[in-house]
Amino acid sequence: MEYRTILVHVDESRRAHEQIRIAALLAQKYNAHLIGAAATGVAPQFFMPGVIGDSNLALLGSALNDLREHAESLLAEFESSAWKMDVKSFEKRLIEEDAGTGLVLQARYSDLVVIGQVNPADYSPLLRADFQEYVLMNSGRPVLIVPYAGHFPQVGKRVLLAWDGSMEATRAVSASIPLLQQADLVRVLVLDTGRPADAHGEQPGADIAIYLARHGIKLEVTEQKIPADIDVGNALLSHAADFGADLIVMGGYGHTRFREILLGGVTRTVLASMTVPVLMFH
Known part of the structure; x- marks a missing residue:
């Protein structure tokens, strides 16, 4: 793309x-x-x-x-x-x-x-x-x-890619490849939120890392276990700040059968509290 x-x-x-x-x-x-x-x-x-x-x-x-x-x-x-x-x-x-x-x-x-x-x-x-x-x-x-606050002289030099093996995250990865290829470094953050083990393969993050490396993307992989009682959205934003990210890439999660704005909790949190630009794809 x-x-x-x-x-x-x-x-x-x-x-x-x-x-x-x-x-x-x-x-x-x-x-x-x-x-x-x-x-x-x-x-x-x-x-x-x-x-x-x-x-x-x-x-x-x-x-x-x-x-x-x-x-x-x-x-x-x-x-x-x-x-x-x-x-x-x-x-x-x-x-x-x-x-x-x-x-x-x-x-x-x-x-x-x-x-x-x-x-x-x-x-x-x-x-x-x-x-x-x-x-x-x-x-x-x-x-x-x-974001409605802050100045962003550059976008996409240090990218935090939230990866949980979902369809939405897969779409976001594919849509962001042009940006990821231009980045100085992409950190793939593997979010362990209790999804089935086969969502990540035998080694969490390994398959997506190989896929991205074939596109010439400079990356590193880190895994973060998210307990059920922790707000995943705020954990993601905190990790982005610690990494010094100037862009977050993530899937946009939602359930449209009831109401179009009934989004997943992670998406709602990031949309409300983002501190750097965020690329989402539903």
């Missing part, structure tokens, strides 16, 4: 510049086409006659124009940043839809999606509360999530 098209969410948060900068750096590194997408937050069909009262149509139509103008101003800032960072190929897209639905659709034609972690103190009425979870669970693409 190669990153030839990178999609970045251009939102109205105070941190939008950081996720745009990181997406632009990745576009430069992989000679990829960069797409900046900003959403109005409302589908234009909502303003059609018959959906709302005719007496409110003019007023709400004006509101929609204001939303478009605001999104277009965000895209102008994205365009300026892309020019300043000398991104060779980029475009801006206006999404006349809520950001979650619109970004998921655009993700189908991208190799990597870059979004920001939702900051509870920076609430936007145009952004669904479960935005990051929704994109992760529905895009079908690897999602790189940038």
